[in-house]
Amino acid sequence: MRTPKTAYFVIRTVTGAISDHPSEALSLAVRAVRGAGNSLANDGLAVGDVRSFVLRYIREHRSLLSSDLSALSGMMDIVDVFVDAGRPQRIDVFTELDRAHRE
Numbered sequence: 001m002r003t004p005k006t007a008y009f010v011i012r013t014v015t016g017a018i019s020d021h022p023s024e025a026l027s028l029a030v031r032a033v034r035g036a037g038n039s040l041a042n043d044g045l046a047v048g049d050v051r052s053f054v055l056r057y058i059r060e061h062r063s064l065l066s067s068d069l070s071a072l073s074g075m076m077d078i079v080d081v082f083v084d085a086g087r088p089q090r091i092d093v094f095t096e097l098d099r100a101h102r103e
Contacts, residue, residue, distance in 0.1 A: 007036035008046040015053045022061045023071070029053055030074040033081050041085030054078060 010032035014025040033040060033050060040046045054075065058065065065072045 004036045004040040004043040004046055007032040007040045008043060008049060011046065011049050011053050015049070015056065018053070018057055018060055022057070022064060026057060026071055026074050029057075030077050033078045037081060038085040041082045047082070050078065050082070 011029055014028045014032075017025040029050075036046075040050070057075065061071075065075060
């Protein structure tokens with residue numbers, strides 16, 4: 001998945017699977033975001049959808065992120081793509097991740 005457009009649609013699709021298939025949704029999201037990299041982080045539509053995915057995932061599966069280090073690592077990989085691309089306005093996601101990790 002090298003294009004931001006493909007990754008964008010993957011993120012939109014897997015957001016609907018968060019409740020029923022959290023591990024699979026996160027795995028696909030991580031692969032999509034990693035594959036698209038900085039080009040996704042610079043796509044205005046994608047930024048909002050990825051942020052929504054991350055925040056919803058944290059809200060619904062906080063305990064999974066607290067107990068499963070690979071899930072937390074995957075989530076951090078998603079966030080890192082945006083931080084590495086110079087999107088500091090997405091830093092508020094770190095607050096939610098920190099809360100999830102501490103609980």
